[in-house]
Amino acid sequence: MKRSPLRPLALAIATTLPVGTSVALDTAAIVASTLSPDCLEYKVVGICYWLYCSAGCRVRTSTKVRHYIPDAVVSAYANTGDNPWSEVSALGAPNVAAQAGNDGTTNHGNENNLAKFKEADVIGHPGGAVFSRFASASGYACRGATSPLVPYLLSTLDSLAWRHGVPESVYPEALVPGMREVGGTLSGDLWGSVYPRSGFLHQTDDHKAGAVFAQRAGDITTRQGQPHVYLPMLAHPQDGYWPAGELLEGNARTGKWQELTPRLSQSCAVFPNGGSHAQAADGAYAWALWRPYACCQRRGQRFLGSTDVQ
Template sequence: MKSLFFRLRAGAAAALLCGAASSFALNTSTIVSSVMSPDCLEYRVVGICYWLYCTWTGCTVRTSIKVRHYVPDAVVSSYSNTGENPWVEVRSMSPPNASAEDGGDGTTNEDHENNLAKFKNADVIGHPGALVFSEFASSSGYICEGAGTAFMPYLLSTLDTLAWRYNVPEAVYPEALTPGLREVGARTSLNLWGNVYPRGGFLHQTDDHKAGAVVAQRAGDIVTRRGQVHVYQPLLASARPGYWPAGALKEGDASTGKWQELTPTLSNSCVVFPHSGTLTQAKQGDYAWALWRPYACCERQGQVFLGSVDFQ
């Protein structure tokens, strides 16, 4: 009887623990359903493409419309505790290891302390909602392909230890040493969220949500460029006739990419950092955003692409 009681109590405790974890966790089904956002999609017809179509009887010029819209390429997680990505199904991709353990703030989170040294891990993983997004976006017309592959890890900070935890070599880059250069926000507007460089996990910021956003911006900055001194793989597509993929992400510039908050609150709209919206603080210091990036394309209507004209 006593052993049965202990088993029942252990089972109840485990159930409560799972319930508590799930209330703060982000799962794949929630991420997939979040792609149905007209605000983030921002679908537009922007021009006309010209194609040369030839058969044995001769050649003609055909046209197709040129469209531009955003695609959810990746989920970018920024979180305090190593191994605890808020997206529960991918946690096993970035467990603690001998060179990347622990995490969190430099001091305790007391109200009178206003100079906290924050640390965040970051993971950039391919967005899992491509199929649902295609069905949703195709109702607007012809759609463009994004660069992301579902569940593909593009950056896991636990594997990028030297750069992410020690800021080597970016601590001596001009962008890291020059005030006002490559910053999220601005001192002049009294809305400085943090510096993009060095692109690692440490920064000073009293607001935990802003700290998480800056670290997410850093991770997005890395993966949307080639040849960076980090352990990662580029989240980039190659241009081809009739297809203009997204380029490098730039802070504060929506024409290079924008962010949809997934946790701690699920948003149906996209923003750039910094923004004036409500900032909900995550109880465990874990945040995640979908990174939407702009693509333009037109349907192939011939063998040779002659060019395109954009509307004013």
């Protein structure tokens, strides 16, 4: 495998961007964050076989690769209209059905908020061109399922489901403990349930609450036919192309998260992830959702199949 000439650039950016501090999130910072070898996780995983015919037929081969692609920026924020990604914040502005946000409270300073509420936006990642050059430096690169800056979910337009939990509040996943949860009670790291996929959650840690809302938004947009107002982030499988499928909490093989704000991370993880978690003073968080794709270069008219070596 070729060594990426962009990898030193990625490391340089990692040392100059303000990791571990509150980040003013804009498009330039998001684009730069795609230069992450850890999140890319580029691997050669097999061989593809193609039938090539021209004055006779023969079988050609090409390398099958797998890597992650930053499909979307997923934001979870307390105040309606205050997406921390400054250039797209107007997309989530208040409307007739979504007027205000922020947490529920007893108004006693010595008590925790009774419930966390956050809006959530899923926007196509803007770093596609830079990422493609970065990934291509390691070899053949796959394409993702999203278009830059396209809104795939704006919770302010999904008010019936996001603000009222209709109809998912009565789903078994929302009523039965232990079904579809981020973390778990027995393991002592329960962050919250995926269902109902709405904007309310009982969680005293604001960062963990934001992560659960991001997981819910990613869960919706990586599936077809959900009772929400959204666009699915799904590509169709083709010869020599295996796109990412449904996101599943705690399973890195379906997707992983790169924190963008309040701390800019150069690595990816699944929720729940250990370590310290920065609390955003304004209750606004954002992550890049990286999803796994596999592909190989077309080298003939007919695809004959592939063999995996890993």
